[in-house]
Amino acid sequence: MSYTVAKGNQRVDPDQLPEVSKIPAGVVDLRSDTVTRPTAEMRRAMAEAEVGDDVYGEDPTVNRLERRAAEIFGKDAALFVPTGCMGNLIAIKVWTHHGNEVICEERSHVNLYELASMSAIAGCMPRAVRGEDGIPTWRQVEAGIRPKIYYDSQTALICLENTVNMWGGTVYPTAQVEEICDHAHAMDLKVHLDGARIFNAATALGENVAQMTRKVDSVMFCLSKGLGAPVGSMVAGRKAFIERARIYRKMFGGGMRQAGVIAAAGLIALEKSPGRLHIDHENAKRLAEGIAEIPGLTIDPKKVRSNIVIFDCTKTGKTAVEICDALHPHGVWAQDTALYSVRVVTHCDVDRAGVERALVVLKDVVAKSQRKGA
C-alpha cells in the first residue's frame, strides 16, 4: 500500500485560511508543537524590537539572544538560525567532509525528515543504528563506526536526538550521552545533539540543559516548538564551531538581516517557556492514559515522559491516515507518522479541556470506524 499523509497534514491552500492567525476556535491541534502561535507578549516585543543588519553582526536583539542562549547552555557562543533543519545541517557540515558517514538513530529527524540534506548538501551518508526507544547505547553506536581502513568511508560524526521525536518523545539519560561523548572523543569523532526539544528533556529529567549538554560538541535547539516562538532555532558550541557555523548559515541562505524582529520573540520563549513545559507533559500523560483505554489503540503510557504521544492503531483495522482524516472534521487534529502510527503532541495552545475533548472524539471515531469497517 502506498503511503499518503492525512489531509490535515498536507500543505493548505493559503486562500482557504481564516484571516485571523490563530488556531481556529474549537480546534484541538495536536499535530505538532510547531503549530503554536506567538503570545501577546511576544507580539509586543516583536513590534518594539531594536534591529540592525545581522549579517554585519549589528542586530542588538539577535546578539542578545545568541549571548543568552550560549550562557544558558554553558557554551562559548550560539547562532540564531531560521530552522532546526538548517541548524542540524550546519553542524553536520562543520563536523564532516564529503564522503564521511554520520551515525544516527534509524527514526531520527536527521535521518528521516530533513530531505536527505546530509547527503544532498553535506555529501555524507547516514549510518543508521537502532536503539531501544530510539536511545542507542555506546555499544550500539560503536557497532556503526567504520574501521580506519583507507577503502572504507569514514565515520566523522555521531548525531543524537533528545527528546526522541519519532519514538514518542523519549528522553536520553545524561550519563548515556556522556558515555557516548567520552568514547567518541577518544576516537576523534564529534557528537552533535539535535536538541529540538532539549528543554522538554530537561523538564522530564529535572536537570538543566548546560549540564545535560556539557560534553557534546554542538547542540541545536528549537525556539519554535514547545517554547512557542513563531520562528527560529539556535546552535551552540565552542567559539571556533560557531565561527564556521556562521559561514555555512550564510552559504545555505540563512543570513537574516533585521532578524531581531523574530529574535525578540525567541528571547521571551527562552526565558519564560521552559518553566511551563511540565504542564504539556502532564497533558501528554493524560492523553496516553486515555488512549490506552480505547479498544483498538495501543500505547504504553509509562513510556510517555514528555509532550509527544505516539500510538498504534493496527487493531482498529484502520490506517493512521484514516484515523486522522476521521478526527479532523470533529476539530481534533493529529498526525500520522507511519502506516499504523498516530502522533499527538501537547503544547501551550492546548489545555486540559482540549485534551479531554480529544479523548472523547478519538474514542467515538475509533468506535464508529470499527462498527463501519466490521
Ligand code: TLP
Ligand atoms: N519536527 C517536526 C516535523 O518535521 C516532524 C515535528 O512536527 O515534530 N529535529 C527534530 C527532533 C524535530 O522534531 C524537528 C521538527 C526538527 C529537527 C526540524 O525543525 P524545523 O521544523 O524547525 O526545521
